[in-house]
Amino acid sequence: xxxxxxxxxxxxxxxxxxxxxxxxxxxxxxxxxxxxxxxxxxxxxxxxxxxxxxxxxxxxxxxxxxxxxxxxxxxxxxxxxxxxxxxxxxxxxxxxxxxxxxxxxxxxxxxxxxxxxxxxxxxxxxxxxxxxxxxxxxxxxxxxxxxxxxxxxxxxxxxxxxxxxxxxxxxxxxxxxxxxxxxxxxxxxxxxxxxxxxxxxxxxxxxxxxxxxxxxxxxxxxxxxxxxxxxxxxxxxxxxxxxxxxxxxxxxxxxxxxx
Numbered sequence: 001x002x003x004x005x006x007x008x009x010x011x012x013x014x015x016x017x018x019x020x021x022x023x024x025x026x027x028x029x030x031x032x033x034x035x036x037x038x039x040x041x042x043x044x045x046x047x048x049x050x051x052x053x054x055x056x057x058x059x060x061x062x063x064x065x066x067x068x069x070x071x072x073x074x075x076x077x078x079x080x081x082x083x084x085x086x087x088x089x090x091x092x093x094x095x096x097x098x099x100x101x102x103x104x105x106x107x108x109x110x111x112x113x114x115x116x117x118x119x120x121x122x123x124x125x126x127x128x129x130x131x132x133x134x135x136x137x138x139x140x141x142x143x144x145x146x147x148x149x150x151x152x153x154x155x156x157x158x159x160x161x162x163x164x165x166x167x168x169x170x171x172x173x174x175x176x177x178x179x180x181x182x183x184x185x186x187x188x189x190x191x192x193x194x195x196x197x198x199x200x201x202x203x204x205x206x207x208x209x210x211x212x213x214x215x216x217x218x219x220x221x222x223x224x225x226x227x228x229x230x231x232x233x234x235x236x237x238x239x240x241x242x243x244x245x246x247x248x249x250x251x252x253x254x255x256x257x258x259x
Contacts, residue, residue, distance in 0.1 A: 003031025004240045010087035011035045011074045013065050013123055016043025018193035019142060020091035021050075022228035026236045028054045033082055037061040037074040038092075057082070065092040066114050071122035079130060087138045087239045088127045090120035093162075094195050101156045112157030117164045124172065137181035138239040141169045142231070143250060145257050147187050162187075166250045173248030182247035184238050189254025190216040191226040221256025 010027045014020035015036025021043070024034045028051035036047050036058070044060035051058035061077045063070040078085050093116045097108025120141055131137030146154050147162035165185060172183035190196060202212035217223050234253045237243050 003029075004236075005087075006031035008086040009033045009035065009078055009082045009084050010089065010239070011037070011078050011085055011123070011127065012089040012091055013037050013063075013071075013074060013119070014092040015047050016040050018195065019188065019191065019228045019231045020089070021047045022232035023089055023091065023140075023235045024058075025050050025054070026229070026232035027087065027239065028056045028058065030236060030240065031056060032087065033057045033059075035059045035061060035074055035078040035081075037063045037065070039064050065090070065119040065123065066111075068122060071119055072126040075123065075126040075130075084134065085127045085130050086134070086136060087140070088124055088131075089140045089142070089235060090123040091142045092116075092119050093142060093144075095155050095158050108155070109157035109160075112155060113161045113164075116158065116161035117168070120165060121168060128176075131181050132176070132179045135180040137176070137179070138243075139169070139172060139176075139181065139183040140235050140238050141165050141183070141185040143169075143185045143187040145187055145189050145252065145254050147185065147250060148252070149258065169250070170248045177247060182238070182244070184243075184246060184248070185250045186231055186234050186238075187250055187252045187254065188231050189220060189226055189252070189257040191228060191231065193228060196225075219258050220254065221259055224255045226253065226255060 010032045012024045015024045016038040024036050028034050034051050048058040048060045061074045063073040065071050096111035096115045144162045146159045147166045169183045169185040198209050198212045202209040
């Protein structure tokens with residue numbers, strides 16, 4: 001039986017580590033050629049080696065997703081090298097400078113919007129002409145539990161950006177469905193990645209590190225912190241034939257966080 005994604009090309013930004021890396025490896029495991037991007041070549045090379053070890057082609061593209069011109073580079077390289085783009089996962093995200101609703105600062109707020117929302121739009125935008133021409137495409141954005149609710153002391157730029165990402169995903173699904181393109185947003189809970197630093201979280205919350213970790217696990221029905229592979233499994237389902245009729249959805253993969 002052929003792999004589910006054989007012959008398809010996937011572009012994953014932030015593919016050098018964490019959730020992006022896990023998604024790239026999962027898609028490669030089902031036969032997809034993967035193009036991964038980030039600012040760190042060493043991390044990308046590890047992902048590429050893992051993908052090639054699964055018997056598929058892979059390409060690393062060093063690019064800053066928050067730079068308008070560089071953000072288009074992964075898709076452009078995918079089209080130049082492989083002639084198509086079937087799957088786009090704009091995975092880059094995080095908090096670019098701490099800020100709160102009360103401090104009145106704007107620099108961190110704007111940088112965080114750019115990192116999480118605008119960068120995703122730039123990557124998706126660059127792939128849209130090829131997807132429309134092929135009348136096929138799978139877009140998977142990476143939101144957060146904070147894409148669906150407010151959070152205690154959460155940086156407002158991050159919460160706003162992730163809410164915006166859900167709105168963008170729904171509008172893409174509406175506008176692009178006639179071209180055979182689906183768009184869905186995965187909303188992870190606390191996940192074991194470099195972005196989740198419980199020491200920093202504890203300091204921000206004014207509590208001990210153990211308390212910060214307990215804060216995360218105690219609010220999940222399953223009492224767990226996720227692994228990147230948990231998110232990758234959902235991404236794989238959404239871009240596989242089994243996910244062909246799922247679009248415009250914000251899907252929580254969070255262990256039942258704050259039900």
